[in-house]
Amino acid sequence: MVDEYSIYIHIPFCVSKCIYCDFVSSPCNGKIPEKEYAHKLICELECRLEHVNSRRLKSVYIGGGTPSLLQAETIIKILETCKTDKTSDIEVTVEANPKDQSLSWFKELIDGGVNRFSIGIQSMNDTTLKWMGRRHSVKDAISAIESARNAGCKNLSADFIYGIPGQDISVIKSELTSLLQLNPDHLSAYELTVSKETPLYKLKNLKYPANSQLSQMWETVVSTTDTLGYTMYEVSNFAKNKKRSVHNSNYWSGGEYLGIGAGAHGHIKMGNERYRYENTRLIDTYLNTPIDNSKTKNQFLETGIEENIIKISSKEYAQEIVMLGLRTKSGIDLNHLKDILTKDEYTSYFRIFLSLAKNGLITIENNYAKPSQKAIIIADELALKFF
Ligand code: SF4
Incomplete structure (x- = not known):
């Protein structure tokens, strides 16, 4: 059997930072080094791909940050390096912020081989969206889904966050119902997490739901999605018509993947050993460190841009699975x-x-x-x- 792998490509730029965000993303206020960053991604891809060319690619996921800040043409160039095209059966997902949607952007990407979009809706309440520091409104979210569908998107995922201070079960049920009435094929519903180093962590006097309430909220998400025809297949993921995420399912079954870009992680087997690597989270370091592609096959993880390379023991790998x-x-x-x-x-x-x-x-x-x-x-x- 041919080994399979996925590719995750990280775009670490956002217009501004949401209050709960601990992803590797830098607020850029509209100024992205798009060409330089794409060039570096392509160099990293070319270097790493050489060493997995006997394996079959099963999915590509371009996430962030905000990939929809990039021009469609740039994303297509990156995908061409991954060797995907619209005739292949590889799942190719691009994350989009509802504020950046345009019919032509979706159309160009679909023509370039993208067959799935993941739209960061997060909430169907304008006050909550504003509190979260999101740039979009509910109107933008509806319009983004319409544009993606009108462009021909047949596989659309929406993100939703619950457990916001002050939210109760009835609010979650009603927001989720409005979101699912927009008919996404897939839903990822995550509990709000408060990580240190986020502006949210510093906000005091917020009344977060207790653990018992969070369990009830999760059960509400499961029952609401179920009533509307979605099946839970992972604790936070729900799909209609079996449109499960191939990419995330690969992570959950312990599959291999290349992580490309600043802050991206990868998991690759070389011979009998398994490795995890994490690229530098610093965008300037990522852009300015030359990629050393002169290494032998067994050293291919050491390109110079990694912050960490860890060998995983069989026991650790089994625990993770x-x-x-x-x-x-x-x-x-x-x-x-x-x-x-x-x-x-x-x-x-x-x-x-x-x-x-x-x-x-x-x-x-x-x-x-x-x-x-x-x-x-x-x-x-x-x-x-x-x-
Ligand atoms: S859009 Fe996503 S990646 Fe960007 S700041 Fe908000 S949560 Fe973070």
């Missing part, structure tokens, strides 16, 4: 675990799976350990049993 798999409906491929672990390690994992099954938290079917809905929400806690 369990942790991510417990958050998905399809669960954990036990044959895959058997291949990674020693016989003794696998036996002790299997014992834990059996005890979870006895407690009704998972089922074991056709060599997959599949979590129940009750287990999915406590997946992180259950995963600790394997550490």
